[in-house]
Amino acid sequence: MKNTTSHSNEPNPDEHAPSRIRAKIEQVMGNKVVSVIFVILIFLIACLLFVMDFLSESDVVRFDFKTFYAACSFEHGSGENLYDLQHLHRTARKSGIGGHVYPYLYPPFLALVAKPLTAFPPGTAQKLWTVIGAILMALSAAACTLIASSRVKGDGERSILPELVLYGLALLFALPYRNNIYIGQVNIIVLAFLVLSLLFYYRRSDLLAGAFLGCAVMIKITPAVLVLFFIARRRFKIVVGLALSLIGLFALTLFLGGWKVWADFFSLLAVLLSGADIPGLFPIDAVYNFSMRGLFLRFISSRPAAMVFATLSLLLLLALITCLTWKTRKERAAEVLILPFFVLMIIASPLTFLHHVIYLLPCAVLANAYMTALPRPKREFHIFVIFLIIAVAGIDFPIYYDGVLMPDIGRECFTSVNLCALLGLFFIGIWISRALAGARVEKNAP
Template sequence: MPALKTPPASAKPSGLGTIGAIIGGVASVLFILWLLRGDNSFLTYLLDVDVYRLGAKEFLGGGNLYDQSFHTRLIDLPFTYPPFGALFFAPLALLPQTAVQVIIIALSALCLWASVAAVLSHYGQARPWVEALWVVPFALVSEPVRATFEFGQINLVLMALVIADVTGVFRRLPRGVLVGIAAAIKLTPAYYGLYYLARRDWKGVAGVIGGFLGATFLAFLIHPHTTIQYFTAVLFDNGRIGNLEYAMNVSLSGLNARISADTRLIWLVATVIVTVLVYFSARSAHKAGQDFLAFIVVALGCLCVSPVSWSHHWVWLVPAAIALYFTRHYVLAAWAILMTYFLDFHALLPRDHQVEMSWNWFEQLLGLHYVLYALVVIVVVMVRPVGAGRRRR
């Protein structure tokens, strides 16, 4: 298949394009301010930001992260991230809640912009930072990104770290290190090491391991008992991360919890099968010169098999849509956009108080729609990866 045509790097700036970017940037800021407006204050209360702040404060003090729940304005919640996650938030520990919210919101918006720009640059766009401003307003409206801001989650920060690694933004940094650091903050990105395995990039694999161990060791130096406690006990306690059957858990584990009173055996078998498919799909994309698409396959597979993939974790559908568009999978790209704009069925179905366990088969399929989409992408890419664009990795 012929290479994708992209504008030359020397393309002259377009006045219309610049104006569009300015409008996109302003629209993005205004949308975020509207989305997070408070009833009686400048910003609404962001629950997860408070847990991050309280966890970091405890880590800098006694270090008792996992034997207590943290008292927020709405509900008492446990700290579920690894110890380095608390250390990562340490600079925010002594700041008031509102200041931390502003920082997290601004950082998330910048990371979304940077992530989109890195992907556009990877596909040879002439002015990726400008063109990213056209995309960001539309990305903000998508359900996973919108929910990330509403909860004050750090999904976009982690996504930026990983995309910077995969696309080689920091050339002097060993491959895989940023993925490893992301995994030390929130364990799930460890699955992304499968991308480097599919490429048979052993330096990348070593980078993931080294980044993870190095970051975790920093937390161990401060609170060894807490670190050991997490990796020997807390890690295996799924009850800490919420009710698996909850509608917003859009994953195979969520489906298993909703339809089966059995153990997690069904989920474990499904995880192995999906992971094998992901490996061969990523391998196929890599052989076709589509390394970023190979990574997208891994990221989507991770969301399918993770014990919990809340709907806001699916922010990876944004770079997935971009990658699928540039590799001429236009229907799949359009499907991702429509699905996250108008078809967030999991938010529309009956939920709470375990009512999800009484869903009929059609409701179960609707509640699993992100996963079904991801599985289709994995299979399509495995069977029919598209020829690389102008810039290959």
């Protein structure tokens, strides 16, 4: 008689293979030192591979790195103005840099302390800058992932470190990482200091958190927006650390460059804040600028009125998010509100370009971790929405703007897609914070 006995109840060696593999990974990752090394190596390999084609090219000096290299080469004792485009062009030519050089728009700190970079020819320095950027990006992504994983430790759930690593790798593709490396921007250095500030914030080493925030502010002023987040969280020592850091770094720049370079910078800053165009740069209302000021200048013909509306809008958004953070300061929901603060840090600048979107990395990874308090389907939905909006904000829409044929008002709306995505992310952060607050209330309810 033919045997028709079913074998469905017999153990299948391949049935639980994914679970066993995951269990093995979690066992290895359970060792703290091993997990840290593993995460750093994963991101380091990914970041280097992602820009390897730039390193294999001939000695090409691009866009923003031309400006930065010329600023580092500037002779501050000559009496010339670092922020005068003609003076900067002369320095660039002496350094062997040809073509158009954009004006230098940052505080003088980084240009003064990075002078050793000019010991190399411009092309070699660009490659070295690329390697430094890739390493700092890898360390920043690894630190964000490890910080986020530690924030949900003790929730009684399995470690989410493996999925945070995958999420961080996906963000490398969604965020304009390659754009920053390609043009030679300084944003990744600022990002590294911001991540260090957050690292010590979560370790409750507030003076160090403030000190590293001060380093970021001395390179680009807009990270100062995050001070309000720390104040709303009642971490006042961070403000003390920030003040001490700014005083110390300011004194260092006075020693290296003197008073004049700061006087020249503040003159430039006054022009930027007034909404006037900067010589050598495209107009402030150009489609490439998706700051709040850029948005209003594209819609309102009166420049003073546009600047007033933009400033009031930013202040209202800042007041809203600061009050919400203060109100929920004892809840995990308040920590998610760092996401809207980072958005404001990006769009508060008079000039916001695609490469600034890279700053969303730490808050996006942290938001992922905090959402473990939400029910599983809702959590996946929120993570997907955040990632989708970040991906939209990271698209280089400006390269398509000039080819779009539509009425003026439609074109002006289309040229603000990146800003709309960032503003959407601002309100999504508030929405998730409220969802987390509700989930916490339900969990603690009798």
